[in-house]
Amino acid sequence: MKKSLLLSAAIALASTAATAETLRIPHELGFGGAESMDPISPQRFYEAIQNVYSRLVRQGEDGRPSPDLALEWSATPDAKEWTFKLRPDVTFHNGNAFTAEDVAFSLMRTQSETIDSPTKGVMGIIDHVDVVDPLTVKVVLKDSHADFPLLTMDYRIKMLDAETCGGDLDVLCESGNGTGPFELVDLDALGTTTMKRFENYYGSKAGVENLELIAIADQDARVAALQAGQIDLVYSVSAEQVPLFANNPNFTVQSVPSGRWVGLVMNTQEAPFNDPRVRKAIRLSADRDALGKLVYGKGGYIVSCDHPVWTGDQYRKEIDCSRDVDGAKALLAEAGYANGLKVELFVSDISEGAVKLAEVLQNQAKDAGIEIELVPAPADGYWGDVWMKEAFFATGWSQRPADQILNEAYRSGAAWNETAWNSADFDAKLGAARSELDFGKRKELYGELQDELWETGGSFIPVHLNITRVLSSKIGGLPPVEGFSIRYEDVTKNGSGS
Numbered sequence: 001m002k003k004s005l006l007l008s009a010a011i012a013l014a015s016t017a018a019t020a021e022t023l024r025i026p027h028e029l030g031f032g033g034a035e036s037m038d039p040i041s042p043q044r045f046y047e048a049i050q051n052v053y054s055r056l057v058r059q060g061e062d063g064r065p066s067p068d069l070a071l072e073w074s075a076t077p078d079a080k081e082w083t084f085k086l087r088p089d090v091t092f093h094n095g096n097a098f099t100a101e102d103v104a105f106s107l108m109r110t111q112s113e114t115i116d117s118p119t120k121g122v123m124g125i126i127d128h129v130d131v132v133d134p135l136t137v138k139v140v141l142k143d144s145h146a147d148f149p150l151l152t153m154d155y156r157i158k159m160l161d162a163e164t165c166g167g168d169l170d171v172l173c174e175s176g177n178g179t180g181p182f183e184l185v186d187l188d189a190l191g192t193t194t195m196k197r198f199e200n201y202y203g204s205k206a207g208v209e210n211l212e213l214i215a216i217a218d219q220d221a222r223v224a225a226l227q228a229g230q231i232d233l234v235y236s237v238s239a240e241q242v243p244l245f246a247n248n249p250n251f252t253v254q255s256v257p258s259g260r261w262v263g264l265v266m267n268t269q270e271a272p273f274n275d276p277r278v279r280k281a282i283r284l285s286a287d288r289d290a291l292g293k294l295v296y297g298k299g300g301y302i303v304s305c306d307h308p309v310w311t312g313d314q315y316r317k318e319i320d321c322s323r324d325v326d327g328a329k330a331l332l333a334e335a336g337y338a339n340g341l342k343v344e345l346f347v348s349d350i351s352e353g354a355v356k357l358a359e360v361l362q363n364q365a366k367d368a369g370i371e372i373e374l375v376p377a378p379a380d381g382y383w384g385d386v387w388m389k390e391a392f393f394a395t396g397w398s399q400r401p402a403d404q405i406l407n408e409a410y411r412s413g414a415a416w417n418e419t420a421w422n423s424a425d426f427d428a429k430l431g432a433a434r435s436e437l438d439f440g441k442r443k444e445l446y447g448e449l450q451d452e453l454w455e456t457g458g459s460f461i462p463v464h465l466n467i468t469r470v471l472s473s474k475i476g477g478l479p480p481v482e483g484f485s486i487r488y489e490d491v492t493k494n495g496s497g498s
Helices: 002-014 046-052 100-111 219-227 276-284 288-296 325-334 354-368 402-410 424-435 439-456
Strands: 022-027 057-059 065-067 070-075 081-086 126-133 136-141 182-186 192-197 210-215 251-257 261-266 301-303 341-347 370-376 392-397 463-472
Touching (some): 022 046, 046 182, 046 210, 065 070, 081 100, 100 126, 276 325, 276 341, 288 354, 288 463, 325 354, 341 354, 354 392, 424 439
Parallel strands (some): 341 370
Antiparallel strands (some): 057 065, 070 081, 081 136, 182 192, 251 463, 261 392, 301 463
16 A cells, blocks of 8 residues: 555656656655755755756766866875866856855865764865865865875765855755756655756756656655656666566666665664674675575676675775674674574665565574564655664665775764774774875775774675666666766757757
């Protein structure tokens, strides 16, 4: 009943202005209607900010830094000062000129104590930003960082209009005034958010006239809406859902290697997960290859060893994380659970395969004497009500460079440190890795960090995903690239465009 109601609501919402010039994409309503138009808000409205705002540096199709509002950048020999040359003749949607003052404002507000943004864990290395001239900024870091431009690719590090935001670094800015390919018309996170093509965009004029973001919280409902022609794409589908679209001329199925992962998180500060032996026992009980096949299908995944650095990253460390049931039992016995362990795991249909992943681990863990009771939670509002609130819960992350994800998810005190990982030694190694100018030594340090997460961490990350994306056959201009590299201005529908 619940899914049918969600689908009916989605279809009704999607019917507005549904023309060949309107691209209609879903969003998961993960913050239950509290989605924010401020890119650094903990409740950021990702699909909207991706199209309304622009980054200083964006991801290229190879995942490396590519020009956006900054055309070029350079560093001092010690990598502590980075100078960015900005694109000229760029305007915000309200007509204001984009300048270096806006860059300084946008970068420094990421560290606001009042907003308490998760970006503090990413951009806290910035000491200050100097405005050299209207089209040049110099970013001065607290410590050397050989890969700093990678951090500026973050999907939340968007450039805002300092004037529209009042110049206040400590207040959320919900203006929706950006320099992106689409400008906001109506914000309705619970229903349909509408946008129109920004005619003065500095890049290629958007290939569709209108964009609609439609709230559909349930994954099955999103798939059904695509089948019914009510939306134009689903970012990711499960192995079981692929046959609904394969060999159907009305749809295009894309396979996209990525650093995306769906995992299960143990709070390392709460019993029984405050014992690293318990955490590793649960992780050792898993047959990752078998799990991957069952949940994502053959070719739908690459095995991971409970660290978030994906195979396409230059700092990836290959680790042996073969299943070891006897080893898991021994660790439990050492921790005082010789007769077995029972825990609760909160799960929801938040990301592709999340529930089935939990079910497979539940079945595999029984062999080690671990009983996992699954506690269903609604997808609507999950990120605000369950995530980081319970001791054991499902999660999902998109692709990030090694330095960013390790700092954002595992540095002590980081806003999105979902395992409550707290290690001064780990933090020191994070700082040493990003400051090391020799690539070989830097890679070795990042490898040691990944080893530590495998040995004692609180994340169960069994695989990284080869994403299966499904589009309406009416959609063009969307190559099989990872989500952060999608350029929505290039997307066309039924051959529409400039």
